[in-house]
Amino acid sequence: MSRWPPRFPVRRAASLRTFEFALERNGLGPVAGVDEAGRGACAGPLVVAACVLKPTQLVSLADLDDSKRLTEATRETLYKAVTRYALSWSAVVIDSAEIDRIGVHVANIEGMRRAVAGLDVVPGYVLSDGFAVPGLTVPSLPVIGGDGAAACIAAASIIAKVTRDRIMVAMDDEVPGYDFAVHKGYSTAHHMACIDRHGPSAVHRMSYRNVASRAASDPDSTTIGLSDEC
Template sequence: MQGKLDKIANITLVMKTLDNNLPFNLQIENQLFSSGYELVAGGDEAGRGPIAGPVVAAIVVIKPGIYIPEVDDSKKLSSKKREKLFEEIITMVTDWSVAVVGPDLIDRLNIYRATKFALKVALNSLSIKPEALILDALELKGFSGKQISLVKADEISFAVACASILAKVIRDKIMEQYDKDFPGYGFKKNKGYLTREHREALELLGPSPIHRKSFEPIKSFYGQLKLFEKV
């Protein structure tokens, strides 16, 4: 119960003390800076929804004074814009890290736990330890600093938006390589999401090694295969 109250308090604090001189997506970071936190991190992931490929998590650390006006939630940006911003972000931020968790581990842990694991790996891989961490609707156990979990944090936090761009760009590059390794599924275009063309490719080719066996319709495919083997 206390955790839920803390979340409400965090959101209320931000809404009550908006600084009209600052961009909206820098308000949370500014409040942390004003409270004495000098190293603020934002974390986000890409690839929770697809039926193929990895989930990729990124953590970005910023100090006061770091801001890129064009940064926004990665889903709102074109691929060309994301790639341009990727280079700016890794050049300007204080520190950053990315972790990739493949489909085998996703199947073993489930996607929620695999996402948290990826974020923990990325966090522990940083060269600089952040004093505060902002996440998108997740909490990480073991982080000793201040932690803020907000729904759609990538829309209201600059640091989280930066992390979302890094995770998205890197995952897209991975899926483009998988398109070459496993042709026929359209991974370059669909990035592992279940489109009509992707479903048709599955019916024709069957699952590839990077399809997630715990996700439908892959799960049913292997379930039917086991039944067939028992006959």
Template sequence: MTCYKLSDISNFSHIIAGVDEAGRGALAGPVYAAAVILDERSPIEGLADSKKLSPKKREYLSKLIKQKSLCWSISSIEASEIDNLDILQATMSAMKNSVLKLQILPDIVLIDGNQTPELEYKVLTIVNGDNLVPAISAASILAKTERDREMLNLHCLYPHYLFNKHKGYGTEEHITLLKKYGPCKEHRKSFSPIKNFTNFTSINLR
């Protein structure tokens, strides 16, 4: 793997894969990563950091990305595997898997942040890349919408935790519910404050 500067991108062909993750800082649920190769002949208006978009706008753009990009892929790592690997390695694994699943080989992979998985491609990490690079913005949107959809599924299994509202992040409401019910199997046991609990819910709360 060789890393390059942003100014070097123009030296390569225009098959650029953008990669980003969603859910790295959550207390529960999987971490997701997406990789997207946009079609320069069919630009998508409104791409931005997924966190700055409304859920309705993210869903709209997610459909456009899937329809208009040259190719895209999404990967995830479950909470139990996050505990086995640690969150950094789990995130890197999800990113790597998303790139390897692409049906088109990229000339260069642009990754949001300052860390990268081991890949046999030219790689560039870009801090704030989800705001600066359309392909990374698109990956951010796909990862976020797919993870939010999964958290809604988990809400159906564990409604008492209100995963539909906070999506597993450590909000005050989520912490209050953890204190009341204890964590479930979808909580990341290696994370604070989850690791401080000794009472784990073993059944679905309906």
């Protein structure tokens, strides 16, 4: 009985397309990358994106990298290029209430499955950043440091990060007093001081310990399934 997915050597390439090129050479394309933004935040949504790049390397995507290593201006430029030139892309937004209900890891995995399902093309293979994604209908491989090692994951990382940052900037107007446009919902000292001053808001993740501890004196707050993520 043959092994699936098949084993094959991955030859070193001078770009982030090494994994994609190897898979496509062996008939396993198109290759989708998936990544998330906001897992470590304690307020706002989790955004998960999937992306399939065209087989040819585009000059406009030459700066692709882990979104966390890029400046905001570079991410915005790459976001426009990726969403314009990618073969297909998809983004899924999971709000704080759902994260509290099912847990951030489950929400992340479910978001990755939904993002892949939302692509306009059916991938032959999926590369994920860091950990396996069970339940996909096609073969997949977790890549350690994937958003800095595979172009399709880097592209998904940029889509997820820019999408979430835009949501948090808009949330700053909708939920004033927390400066979400500054810290994007992550646990900075300034953000924690805002929670201490105003208490947690409706967009905070009540299942996160640092939020729950600040809501302990609020009888309307609930803390189910406390998480150490933030």
